[in-house]
Amino acid sequence: MTETKNQAPAPAFLETYIREQRKKKDILLMTHIVMGYPSFEASFEIVRQMVDAGVDLMELQIPFSEPMADGPVILKANQAALDSGATVEKCFEFAQKVSDCFDIPFLFMTYGNILYKYGMDAFAARMSEIGVKGAIVPDFPPEEANDYLSAMNKHDMSAVFIFSPETSDQRMKMIDTHATGFIYCLARKGVTGKDTQFSSDMGSYLARCRKSTRLPTAVGFGVKEKADIDFLVGKADIAVVGSQTIREVEQKGVDATGPFIRSLIE
Amino acid sequence: MKHRGYYGPFGGAFLPEILVATFEELNAQFRQAKEDKHFWEEYETLMATYSCRPTPLTYAENLTRHFGGAKIYIKREDLNHTGAHKANNVMGQGLLVKRMGKKRVIAETGAGQHGVATATMAAKFGFDCTIYMGEVDVLRQRPNVFWMEQLGATVVPVTDGTRILKDAINEAFRDWVTNMDTTHYVLGTACGPHPFPEMVSWFQSIIGKEARVQIMKAEGRLPSKVFACVGGGSNAMGLFQGFMDDPVELVGVEAGGKGIASGRHASRLCSEDASFGIAQGYKTYFLQNSDGQMKETHSISAGLDYVGVSPILANMRDQGKARFEYATDTEVVDALKLTMRMEGIIPALESCHAFAGAFKEVANMSTDDIIIINQSGRGDKDIFTVADAIGDPKWKEFICSKAGEYRND
Numbered sequence: 301m302t303e304t305k306n307q308a309p310a311p312a313f314l315e316t317y318i319r320e321q322r323k324k325k326d327i328l329l330m331t332h333i334v335m336g337y338p339s340f341e342a343s344f345e346i347v348r349q350m351v352d353a354g355v356d357l358m359e360l361q362i363p364f365s366e367p368m369a370d371g372p373v374i375l376k377a378n379q380a381a382l383d384s385g386a387t388v389e390k391c392f393e394f395a396q397k398v399s400d401c402f403d404i405p406f407l408f409m410t411y412g413n414i415l416y417k418y419g420m421d422a423f424a425a426r427m428s429e430i431g432v433k434g435a436i437v438p439d440f441p442p443e444e445a446n447d448y449l450s451a452m453n454k455h456d457m458s459a460v461f462i463f464s465p466e467t468s469d470q471r472m473k474m475i476d477t478h479a480t481g482f483i484y485c486l487a488r489k490g491v492t493g494k495d496t497q498f499s500s501d502m503g504s505y506l507a508r509c510r511k512s513t514r515l516p517t518a519v520g521f522g523v524k525e526k527a528d529i530d531f532l533v534g535k536a537d538i539a540v541v542g543s544q545t546i547r548e549v550e551q552k553g554v555d556a557t558g559p560f561i562r563s564l565i566e
Numbered sequence: 567m568k569h570r571g572y573y574g575p576f577g578g579a580f581l582p583e584i585l586v587a588t589f590e591e592l593n594a595q596f597r598q599a600k601e602d603k604h605f606w607e608e609y610e611t612l613m614a615t616y617s618c619r620p621t622p623l624t625y626a627e628n629l630t631r632h633f634g635g636a637k638i639y640i641k642r643e644d645l646n647h648t649g650a651h652k653a654n655n656v657m658g659q660g661l662l663v664k665r666m667g668k669k670r671v672i673a674e675t676g677a678g679q680h681g682v683a684t685a686t687m688a689a690k691f692g693f694d695c696t697i698y699m700g701e702v703d704v705l706r707q708r709p710n711v712f713w714m715e716q717l718g719a720t721v722v723p724v725t726d727g728t729r730i731l732k733d734a735i736n737e738a739f740r741d742w743v744t745n746m747d748t749t750h751y752v753l754g755t756a757c758g759p760h761p762f763p764e765m766v767s768w769f770q771s772i773i774g775k776e777a778r779v780q781i782m783k784a785e786g787r788l789p790s791k792v793f794a795c796v797g798g799g800s801n802a803m804g805l806f807q808g809f810m811d812d813p814v815e816l817v818g819v820e821a822g823g824k825g826i827a828s829g830r831h832a833s834r835l836c837s838e839d840a841s842f843g844i845a846q847g848y849k850t851y852f853l854q855n856s857d858g859q860m861k862e863t864h865s866i867s868a869g870l871d872y873v874g875v876s877p878i879l880a881n882m883r884d885q886g887k888a889r890f891e892y893a894t895d896t897e898v899v900d901a902l903k904l905t906m907r908m909e910g911i912i913p914a915l916e917s918c919h920a921f922a923g924a925f926k927e928v929a930n931m932s933t934d935d936i937i938i939i940n941q942s943g944r945g946d947k948d949i950f951t952v953a954d955a956i957g958d959p960k961w962k963e964f965i966c967s968k969a970g971e972y973r974n975d
C-alpha cells in the first residue's frame with residue numbers, strides 16, 4: 301500500500317443518498333441476495349418485492365466457489381447458484397436489469413478473485429456502466445486493495461470496507477481513510493447467518509465505530525427481526541438483513557419476501 | 567513497508583477484517599520465535615526426543631542398480647512420528663500455540679496425515695482439537711480418521727463444495743473467524759495468508775538441513791537433483807531449502823491424475839490449466855475457470871488433490887529456480903509397487919509422485935550423479951486405495967468377511 305493516498309476520497313453518490321434517506325427515516329434497511337439463487341427469475345422477483353416493501357439499498361452477491369466469510373445459508377446459496385449455471389456475465393446482466401427497473405442503489409458483494417480475474421479496472425468500469433454504485437469485498441483489506449481502490453475511485457464507485465469488534469481504534473481510522481459510501485460494521489465475530497446478541501456490549505462497540513469514521517455506518521451479521529433493527533436505531537444508519545431472507549424464501553417461497561420485509565419495517 | 571509475505575507477485579494476506587488482529591499476533595509471535603535461537607533449539611530437541619529426527623537418508627541400492635543411472639537416496643520422512651513430514655510443522659506451531667496461551671487447535675486435512683499429526687500434538691500439549699476433512703477424503707483415508715478420533719480429536723466431515731482439501735480449509739477458516747480468541751488454526755502446508763507460507767516452510771526446512779549434512783557425510787558431494795511431491799508445497803519447500811544456494815536442480819512433482827489432457831488432475835505449476843488468482847487468503851496459480859471459480863481437481867492421493875500451491879514455489883517456478891513435472895495415478899501406483907519390492911519401503915501415494923518423477927529421469931543420468939527423493943510419508947494409510955488400484959482379491963475377501971462379522975454384532 302503506498303502511503304501517499306490517505307486523503308479521504310470525495311463523498312460519492314452512495315454517501316449522499318444515505319444521508320438524504322436518513323433525513324426521512326431513523327434507520328435504513330439494506331438487504332442481500334445471492335444472484336441466481338434459486339434462479340435468476342426468482343432473484344428478480346425477490347428484488348421486486350424487497351423494493352416494493354421499502355428496502356433502501358441492496359447487496360447483490362456474485363456467487364464464488366470459496367465464500368470463506370459466509371456461513372452455511374449463504375454458502376449453500378452460492379454453491380446452488382453456480383451449480384445451476386450462474387456466471388459473472390449473467391450477474392452483470394441481472395444487476396443491469398434491476399438497476400434499470402428499480403430506483404434504489406445496488407451494490408455488489410463478492411470475493412476478490414471475481415474482480416481480479418475480470419480485471420480490476422474493467423470490473424469497476426462495468427459497474428459504472430450498468431449503474432451499480434459500489435462493492436463490498438470482504439477478502440480485500442485496505443493493505444491488499446491498492447489496485448481495487450484505484451479502479452473504484454477512478455470510476456466513482458464506492459468501496460465499502462468493514463469494521464469488526466476486533467478492529468482497533470487506530471485501524472478503524474486507517475480503514476476510514478480508504479473507504480467510501482459507508483462502513484459495514486460486523487455485529488460480531490464469526491460467519492454470516494449465525495445468531496447475534498444485540499446487547500449493551502454492542503452499543504459501546506457501535507459507538508466506537510461511529511467515532512472512527514466520517515461515513516454512515518451499517519450493521520450486519522445476525523440481524524433477522526424487527527427487535528434487532530429497533531435496537532440499532534440511534535446506533536447506526538443502516539441495518540443489514542442477509543441470511544434471514546434466504547431462509548424465509550427457502551421455507552415459505554419467493555412470495556414470503558414482501559411480507560417478511562414489511563414485518564421488519566412496520 | 568511492512569513485510570506482507572510477497573514472493574514476486576505471489577502470496578500476500580487477503581484476510582477478512584475479523585482475522586486481521588489474530589494474524590498480527592501470530593506474526594509477532596512467529597517473528598519473535600524465528601529470531602530466538604533458543605526456540606529452534608527447543609524445537610530440534612522436541613523433534614529428536616518425541617519424533618525420530620534426524621530422519622535417516624537411505625541409500626536405495628537396489629533401485630539404483632535397477633535403473634543403472636544416478637545413485638538414489640531417499641530422505642525418510644515416513645520415519646518421523648505419525649508417519650509423515652507433517653509433524654515437523656505441527657510440533658513447531660504447537661510450541662507457538664503454547665507461547666500464545668491458546669487452548670484449542672483446529673486443522674484441515676486431506677490425506678489425514680496433517681490431521682493425525684495435529685491430533686497427536688494436541689494430545690501431548692493438552693489442547694482441544696477439531697479436524698476438518700472433506701467427505702471424499704474421510705472415505706479414502708479412513709484409517710487416519712480412526713486414529714484422529716482415538717487421539718481425542720473431533721473430526722468434522724466437510725460436505726460443501728468439492729468435499730476435498732480446499733473445502734476443509736474454508737471450513738477451518740469459518741471456525742477460526744468465530745473462535746480466534748481461544749483457537750489457533752494449524753494450517754498444514756506452505757499456503758494460505760502470510761505468515762503461513764513462510765512459517766510452515768521454516769519448520770519444514772529441518773528436512774533439507776538434515777539431508778544436506780547427511781549426503782555430504784555419505785558421499786562428500788552434493789546431489790545433482792532433488793525430488794519432492796507438491797500438494798500445497800510444504801515437504802518440497804522443506805527439502806529444497808537445504809539446497810537453495812547450491813548447484814542442485816530442485817524438481818517438484820505434481821499430481822497428474824488421469825493425465826493432463828483429461829483435465830482431471832491437480833497440476834498447477836506444470837500444466838497450462840492454472841492461472842493467477844486470489845483465494846483462501848493468498849495469491850498464486852489456481853486451477854480455476856475464466857470467471858475465477860475454482861475447478862474440481864483429481865488425484866489418487868488426497869494430499870496432492872488441491873487447487874492452489876505455495877506462493878513461494880509459484881515464484882520459484884517463474885524465476886526458473888525450480889522445475890515442476892507431474893506423475894499420473896497409474897505411474898504412481900507402478901512406482902509404489904517397484905519401491906516396495908525392491909527396497910522394502912512403502913511410500914505414501916503422495917510421496918510416490920516424487921518417486922515416479924525421479925524414475926522417469928534417473929536412468930538417463932550418469933552413474934556419477936546423485937539424487938535425493940523425499941519420501942514425505944509412509945503408505946499404511948493408503949491400504950484401501952492401493953488395494954483397490956492393485957485389485958487384490960485376498961484383501962477384498964478379508965474386508966467382506968470382516969463386514970459380515972460387524973453386521974452380526
Ligand SMILES: Cc1ncc(COP(=O)(O)O)c(C=O)c1O
Pocket residue numbers: 650651652676677678679680754755756795796797798799800801802868869870914916917942943944
Ligand atoms: C505424506 C504426504 N506427502 C505430501 C503431502 C502434500 O503436502 P505438501 O505439498 O504440503 O508437502 C501430504 C499432504 O497431505 C502428505 O500427507
